[in-house]
Amino acid sequence: MSPMSGAGANLSQLDGLELGLVFADLHETGKLGNNDAVAALVAAFEESMCTLAGRVVSVANGNLATCVGPHAAEVTIARFGDLAIRNTQQLFQGKC
Numbered sequence: 454m455s456p457m458s459g460a461g462a463n464l465s466q467l468d469g470l471e472l473g474l475v476f477a478d479l480h481e482t483g484k485l486g487n488n489d490a491v492a493a494l495v496a497a498f499e500e501s502m503c504t505l506a507g508r509v510v511s512v513a514n515g516n517l518a519t520c521v522g523p524h525a526a527e528v529t530i531a532r533f534g535d536l537a538i539r540n541t542q543q544l545f546q547g548k549c
Contacts, residue, residue: 456513460509
C-alpha cells in the first residue's frame with residue numbers, strides 16, 4: 454500500500470487489536486486449544502481485514518495518482534479547499 458492514505462499504521466494497530474480480541478474470545482470460551490476453532494476465527498478475521506485493506510488501498514492509489522499526475526498541484530489545492538469547506542461546515546453544525 455502506498456502511504457497516500459495515511460492509514461497504514463492505524464490499520465496495523467486496528468488489526469492487532471481485533472486479532473487480540475479474537476484470541477481473547479477463544480480463551481474465554483475455552484477454545485484456544487481447539488485448532489479448528491482457532492483456524493475458523495482467524496480466517497474470518499483475515500477476510501474482514503483484507504476487505505477493509507482493499508478499500509483503503511483503493512483510496513491510497515487514487516491519492517497517489519492524483520499527487521503525481523499532470524495536474525497534481527491544481528487537484529491538490531482543490532482537494533484541500535473542499536476539505537476546509539467541509540470541516541468548516543461540520544464545525545458550525547456541531548459535528549466536529
